[in-house]
Amino acid sequence: MSTLSFSQAQDAIVAVGRWLDGKGWAPATSGNYSARLDDGSIAVTVSGRHKGRLTRDDVMRVNAEGVSLDGKKPSAETALHLALYRLFPACGAVLHSHSATAVGLSRATPGAGYTFTGHEMLKALPGIATHETSVVLPIVPNSQDMAELDAAITPHLLVPGAIPAYLIRSHGLYGWGQDMAEAERVIEAVEWMIAAELAERSFR
Numbered sequence: 001m002s003t004l005s006f007s008q009a010q011d012a013i014v015a016v017g018r019w020l021d022g023k024g025w026a027p028a029t030s031g032n033y034s035a036r037l038d039d040g041s042i043a044v045t046v047s048g049r050h051k052g053r054l055t056r057d058d059v060m061r062v063n064a065e066g067v068s069l070d071g072k073k074p075s076a077e078t079a080l081h082l083a084l085y086r087l088f089p090a091c092g093a094v095l096h097s098h099s100a101t102a103v104g105l106s107r108a109t110p111g112a113g114y115t116f117t118g119h120e121m122l123k124a125l126p127g128i129a130t131h132e133t134s135v136v137l138p139i140v141p142n143s144q145d146m147a148e149l150d151a152a153i154t155p156h157l158l159v160p161g162a163i164p165a166y167l168i169r170s171h172g173l174y175g176w177g178q179d180m181a182e183a184e185r186v187i188e189a190v191e192w193m194i195a196a197e198l199a200e201r202s203f204r
């Protein structure tokens, strides 16, 4: 895991917001992003900002309990980010996207997960070295209660072979990594596999 200074994290988070918005994965102020800092605090997006138009002022600091360290209002979903940093000491960055295809897949899938099988793109996920495997993207029901969401997702994250991503139904995708580059790769790979599955169905 790599930690960043606050200043480095501000730049990384502003850049990742532009990238995700450019992909169409951060519409209408949706999404939130965070990074673990070298002093143990967390840099996170301020709530309600358009994530494609962030400035350094739209990135703030919270402590491990989610208390604002600079008087700004953190993302409404800060508790979900903090839960991942607590559960995975190697986690250095967390991203949350709101693509139409990820939300569509979550709404069309009644079960607690969607299985990806045989994609070469699986190798973009940490620890996977072959396409000859299957992984489950967990799907949990949406809630405005972050403790409820956290309780729903945690058991899925502890399953052996769990991937660093999950979907909240009718809401969006979470993905994380040891640093921002890995978190970006996870989000991009999962979004790509969702799009590929959709394309496959449209050819049938």
Ligand SMILES: CSC[C@@H](O)[C@@H](O)C(=O)COP(=O)(O)O
Binding pocket: 028, 029, 030, 031, 032, 045, 046, 047, 048, 049, 074, 075, 076, 077, 096
């Ligand atoms: C219409 S914005 C969606 C929000 O309700 C939420 O899901 C989200 O992702 C952004 O909330 P934020 O508080 O800005 O981090």
Ligand SMILES: [Zn+2]
Binding pocket: 030, 031, 032, 077, 096, 098, 171, 172
């Ligand atoms: Zn959201």
